[in-house]
Amino acid sequence: MFSYNRLLFLIDHLIWGILIVVFVFFIFQSEHFLTERNISNILAAAAVLGVLVAGQTFVLISGNFDLSTESTLGLAALVGVWLIVPAGTPTNGGGIFMNPYLSIILTLSMGALIGYAIGCLITVGNMHNFIVTLAALLIIRGLMLAFTEGAPVSGFNNPSADVFYWLGHEKAFKVPGFGNIFVAVLATGLIYFICHLILKHHKFGRELYAIGGNRDAAEALGINVNRRIRQVYMLSGILAALAGWMLAGRVVSIQPNLGETFIFTVFAGAVIGGVSLQGGRGTMLGALGGVLLLSTIDRGLNLMQVSVFWIKVIQGSIILVAMLIDAQRVRLQELSNIATSEKKL
Amino acid sequence: MKILELKNISKSFGAIHALENVDLDISQGEALGLMGDNGAGKSTLMKIVAGNFSPTNGEIFVEGKKTSFSNPLDSRNHGIEIVYQDLKLCNNLTASANVFLGREINSGFGFFSRLKHTAMNDRAAELFGELKSETRPNDLVERMSGGQRQAVALARTRLSDPKLVLLDEPTAAISIRQVAGVLTRIKQLKETGHAVILVSHRMLDVFECCDRVAVLRRGNKIADKPIAKTSPEEVTGLITGALETA
Ligand SMILES: Nc1ncnc2c1ncn2[C@@H]1O[C@H](COP(=O)(O)OP(=O)(O)OP(=O)(O)O)[C@@H](O)[C@H]1O
C-alpha cells in the first residue's frame, strides 16, 4: 500500500542505502578497496571529520552556524604540539616541553574559550552568527600563520609526548575484516553515543531542538536561549580542539594550513546526514551516515585515482543531490499533512 | 482574597505607549474578561503578568505580596499559567514535548538526568483526553490542525495546579464544539477556586462565563464592571470609542 509516511521513512534512512550502494560500487572498481588497510583508513579519516560534524550538528540544531571549527582544529593541533615539543629552532619544535597531560587540558580549554567568545559575541554582542564565525575563521587562521611565520611545527620523536599522540596514532585492537581499529575511531564512536543520548534523552538536547524550531517560543517558556547558544558554541569549540588533537597524531608535522577548507566537508557531512540548516532537525545517527558516506567516497575515488579536482566536483554534486532529496522531503511532508487532514474530513 | 493586583502598570516600546497606568485585580474563583480593539494592549498586559515583559512602571502584587517577575519561570512559580495568543509551539517537536517544554519530567540530576519519555507521553495523553481533543502525544505539532494546536497550548496550563490562568484569545481558531469545551473549562476553574483572565473578541464567550469585564482602549483601562451591570451593547461602545467611559 502506498503511504506518504512510508516514503518519508525511506527518505529519512536513504543515507544508509546509498552508503551500501557506494560501497559495493567501489568494491567492483578497485581491488584495494575491500582490504583491511583501506577500511581501517576510511574509519580513521571518518573519526576526525566525525568529531567536527558532531559539534556542528549541535550548533545547527540550535539554529546556528559555526564556520570557525576548521581553524580551531588547526590551532589546537599546532598549540598542542608546540606545548609538548622540546625547545629548539622553530622548524624543529621550538616548543616549551610541557607535560603532555597539561597540554591536552590547555588545548581543550582553548577550544572552549574560543567557542565561548564566539557565543558571547553572538548573544551579548547581538551579532550575526555567520559574520562572527567567519571572522573567527580568518582571525584564528591568521594567528596560526603569524605564530609560525608560515613554517610547520614538528618534533615527534619525543617519547614523553606519546600520550598526546595516543589518541590519533594508537591502534586499539584488530578486527578481522576491518583491520586495525584506531583509538580515534573508538573515541569518535563514544562521542557519537554520548551526543545521541544528550540530544534524544536529555533536557539540554530537547531545549536545543526547541530553540532551533521556534526560538521565540523557547524563550517564552523560560528557556535561557542565549545561555544555551553560548554552551553550544563552547561544545563546538571543545570538539574542534579534540579533533585537532586527534589529527595531530596522524600527521608528521603541523602545517599552518592544517584543516583549511575542511569546513565545507563538515557542512556537507551534516547536511547529507539530514541535519537541517534551518535548525531544529537532525539526529546523530544521520550525521554519522553522512560522515561515513563522505569518507568512503573520498577514499574510493582516491583508490580509483580520480584527480582531486574531480573529487571536489563530485563532493559538490553530492551536496546538491542531498539538498534536492531534502527539499522533496519537505514537499512530501506537506502532501502527507494534506492527506491526513483530508482523511479526517 | 485577591490573587493578583496590578497598580499603575505602564509599558512603552520605544515611542509606543502600549499601556498607561493600568490598575487591575482579580480574586479567587473569579473570571475576568479583558476586551479591547486590536493593539489596545491586552496581550502586552498578559505578557507582563506572565513574566515575558517587565513593566516600564508600576507594581505587581501576588496574594498581597509585592513581586516582580524577571522571567516566565518566576511567574509560573507564583502559580500563574498562560496560553499565549500565538500559542508558542515548536513545530518540529511532538505534542508531548511541547506540553512539557521547559519543565520536562526527568530521572536523575543535572548532567546525569534523563528524560522520562513514557511518563510525559502518558500524562500528555491524559491531559488531551480531559480536553476532549484527539491529539496524540507523539504527533508532530507541524502536522496538526489549529484546534489541536490550541489543545497542546491549553494542556500546558494543566501541568501544575495554578492560582491564575491567563487565556489570550484561546477560542480564536477552534470549532464551536471546542469553544464550548474551553468555556466549560473556565467555569470549572472558577468553581475550584482558581482565577481566570480571558482575553477575547467574542462578546458571547465573555458574557457567558465571566463575572467581570474590563476594557482597554489605546493602553488605558476605560471600564471595569461586573457583567451583571453591563450589556454587550455598552461594552461594544466602549471598545469602539462610541462611549468614552463607564
Ligand atoms: N514586542 C513589541 N515591540 C514593540 N511593540 C510592541 C511589542 N508588543 C506589542 N507592541 C505594541 O504594543 C501595542 C499593543 O499590542 P498588543 O499586542 O498588546 O495588542 P492587543 O490588544 O493584544 O491586540 P490584538 O487584539 O490584535 O491581539 C501595539 O501597538 C503593538 O504594536
Ligand SMILES: [Mg+2]
Ligand atoms: Mg493580543
